[in-house]
Amino acid sequence: MPSTHFEPYLYLAGLTHDSAIIAWGGFYFRARERGQSWQIVDDERLPSRQESIGLSSEPYGDARVVVRDDQGNPVAEATARDRNHVIVSGLEPDQRYRYSVFVDGKEWATGERHDWCEDPSTGEELMRPSGRRYDNTFRTHPAPDRRAEALDFALIGDYGVGIRGGSESSRRQRQVSAALEEAVERHGVRLLLTAGDNIYLPPASVDGAPSDQGSGDEDDDWFFTFYQPYRYLINRIPVYPTVGNHDSDETEASDDRAQLEDNFYLGARFGHAGEARSNEGPGLYYRFGFGSDIEFVSIDTSHASEGQGCDHYFELAPHRRFLDRAFQARSDHEPRRWLIPFSHHPPYCAGPHHGNNEAMLAQLLPLFHRAGVRVVFSGHEHNFQYARERDVHYFVSGAGAKLRPEPPTGFDAAHTRAWAAQGHFLLVQIRGAEMRVTPVARAHDGQLEPIALNPVGSAVPIPIVFQL
Numbered sequence: 001m002p003s004t005h006f007e008p009y010l011y012l013a014g015l016t017h018d019s020a021i022i023a024w025g026g027f028y029f030r031a032r033e034r035g036q037s038w039q040i041v042d043d044e045r046l047p048s049r050q051e052s053i054g055l056s057s058e059p060y061g062d063a064r065v066v067v068r069d070d071q072g073n074p075v076a077e078a079t080a081r082d083r084n085h086v087i088v089s090g091l092e093p094d095q096r097y098r099y100s101v102f103v104d105g106k107e108w109a110t111g112e113r114h115d116w117c118e119d120p121s122t123g124e125e126l127m128r129p130s131g132r133r134y135d136n137t138f139r140t141h142p143a144p145d146r147r148a149e150a151l152d153f154a155l156i157g158d159y160g161v162g163i164r165g166g167s168e169s170s171r172r173q174r175q176v177s178a179a180l181e182e183a184v185e186r187h188g189v190r191l192l193l194t195a196g197d198n199i200y201l202p203p204a205s206v207d208g209a210p211s212d213q214g215s216g217d218e219d220d221d222w223f224f225t226f227y228q229p230y231r232y233l234i235n236r237i238p239v240y241p242t243v244g245n246h247d248s249d250e251t252e253a254s255d256d257r258a259q260l261e262d263n264f265y266l267g268a269r270f271g272h273a274g275e276a277r278s279n280e281g282p283g284l285y286y287r288f289g290f291g292s293d294i295e296f297v298s299i300d301t302s303h304a305s306e307g308q309g310c311d312h313y314f315e316l317a318p319h320r321r322f323l324d325r326a327f328q329a330r331s332d333h334e335p336r337r338w339l340i341p342f343s344h345h346p347p348y349c350a351g352p353h354h355g356n357n358e359a360m361l362a363q364l365l366p367l368f369h370r371a372g373v374r375v376v377f378s379g380h381e382h383n384f385q386y387a388r389e390r391d392v393h394y395f396v397s398g399a400g401a402k403l404r405p406e407p408p409t410g411f412d413a414a415h416t417r418a419w420a421a422q423g424h425f426l427l428v429q430i431r432g433a434e435m436r437v438t439p440v441a442r443a444h445d446g447q448l449e450p451i452a453l454n455p456v457g458s459a460v461p462i463p464i465v466f467q468l
Contacts, residue, residue: 005029005127008109009053009227010101010134013085013265015191015238017093017141021268022065022078023085024101024108025053027223029127038126043218053219053227054262057084061104067091068098085265093143099136109134116163116228125164138236139190141290148291148430152187154180155342155426157195157379158244159400160216162224172423173401175442177229182443183427184233191237192230193296195379195397196244196344199225199256216247216256222263239264240298243284244344244379248302255305257282278322283313285322293337294430297326301345301360301378312359323364327371336468338430339373346378346396348387350408350416354380368392374468375435377426383408384424384439384451386464389415393466395437399423411456418453418460433468 006028014021028041043051051057065086067076075097078086091097101108115130142148156176161169163177183189199216216222227234241264247256261267261284270277270286278285283300290296300319304310313319327339347360368376369390379398385408387394394415405421408414422441427448429436439462441451450462 003031005114007114007127009231010109010136010235011053011085012138012235012238013055014087014269015138015141017143018091019087019089020067020091020097020099020138020140021085021087021265022067022099022101023053023055023265024060024063024103025057025084025219026060026109027052027220027227031126037124040220040223043220051219051262053084053222054259055083055085055265055268056262057219059084063108064102066100066102068100070096070098072098085268087268091140093140093146096137096139099138113231115231116224132232134232134235136235139188141190144289144292146291147293149293149432151290151294151430152183152189153191153193153428153430154183154189155193155195155377155395155397155428156180156400157344157396158197158382158398158402159194160197160199160225160246161401162200163229164224169401169403172399172403173229176400176423176425177233179440179443179448180230180425181232182446182448183425183440184237186446186448187427187429189237189427191290192233192239193298193342193377194239194241195342195377196242197246197379197398197402198241198244198260200246200402217259219259219263222259226263240288240296240342241266241284242298242342242344242379243300243302245302248305250303255282257284260284275325278319280316280318282308283316283319285314285319287326293335295337295339297323297339297341299323299341299343299364301343301357312363314363315359323367327367327373329370330372336372336433338375338435338468339371340375340377341368341373342377344378345380346385346394347376348385348389348394348414348416349378349381349396350385350387350410350414350419351381352406352408353382353404355410356413374466375437381408384418384420384422384453385414385416386418386437386453386460387415388417393437393464395426397424397426397439400425407454416456418455418464420451420453422451424451429463434465435468436463436465438463 382404385396
């Protein structure tokens with residue numbers, strides 16, 4: 001008989017200055033007949049349930065979540081019977097906490113964990129003991145009326161290829177995810193932004209065997225692309241996504257926005273109306289602050305589906321009103337602050353596959369300029385690019401797993417200063433009015449190694465440093 005295994009997961013699904021969304025779930029696995037590889041159990045074949053993880057997953061039992069301070073004293077508690085997440089309130093701003101989840105009286109995901117990795121004796125990929133345990137700690141955001149002054153965060157784009165198999169993209173995703181973990185440990189990275197393409201349609205086969213990954217519209221599709229590679233990050237820091245063309249029906253037949261909403265708990269985090277989020281779909285637009293001096297705005301730049309009456313979702317009236325509010329003209333008497341838009345498609349891009357986005361240049365850049373935006377983060381092109389135009393700094397970071405090695409050609413039109421064809425993520429460090437951006441290729445001997453830039457004109461030093 002095939003052997004089976006259930007592996008529990010933990011997830012810091014949302015975070016503010018005084019609350020946290022703590023979630024739990026898991027995945028089922030089975031080994032095929034002797035001599036055949038392991039596989040994840042498809043959602044449609046789950047035992048007694050339809051979903052195993054995410055906002056809408058069926059409850060595993062009566063749950064209790066306990067949050068403790070640095071000294072181990074319980075400071076907050078929440079319970080749930082009909083869902084696999086809780087909102088723990090009453091926390092203090094900018095404080096460190098530790099949490100535990102109990103389901104039907106038993107602690108969830110305690111002890112040594114099984115991870116998807118290669119068996120050194122056989123070379124087979126399977127769920128096996130990894131020697132790792134969860135460190136369920138987090139730090140709340142600063143109070144919204146206090147200046148943050150300092151923040152380290154990371155951005156990753158075009159990463160959701162999946163770590164299964166031996167492809168270059170899969171190995172690159174593993175390497176970058178390991179470097180991200182090192183950044184959280186060494187630099188205290190507080191949050192992770194994505195630049196879209198959170199999940200790709202998988203190849204028809206993996207190492208010659210039929211793929212059992214789907215298109216992204218079921219939980220099991222997300223195991224290899226998100227939950228496993230970033231497992232020991234997402235239980236500690238919140239992730240803020242944008243929508244890419246591979247997450248929508250722009251490039252693939254399946255529009256995975258509903259599953260993206262579910263796996264990133266966006267309904268629980270931002271609701272469906274109000275100042276924090278655009279109040280109508282389709283299209284994902286939301287904003288959040290980190291203290292009083294840093295604000296992020298997620299912009300859905302994907303092409304609108306047929307029948308919407310526009311080319312891009314940001315042309316729809318509800319989304320346009322949201323963006324008008326988010327990028328209001330700044331008064332000369334207001335204190336300057338970091339207002340940071342992030343999206344999948346870049347306004348400026350030197351290629352080699354994509355060029356400048358004329359719709360963004362015409363409709364979004366005027367909003368950025370009037371609001372005093374100084375930096376814009378995007379993905380889509382599978383390399384690193386840095387451009388500067390009118391004192392705004394533009395970063396393309398689309399090589400979290402995918403990579404396009406051919407050199408770009410449209411440097412002049414894109415105002416490019418530097419580029420690189422290496423897998424990477426961005427480490428972004430804010431210190432008051434200064435921002436430092438380091439594209440990181442990997443971690444080696446405990447140190448983060450930046451990528452090697454190809455200058456366009458004069459050399460650009462790493463980190464790239466500029467002022468508000």
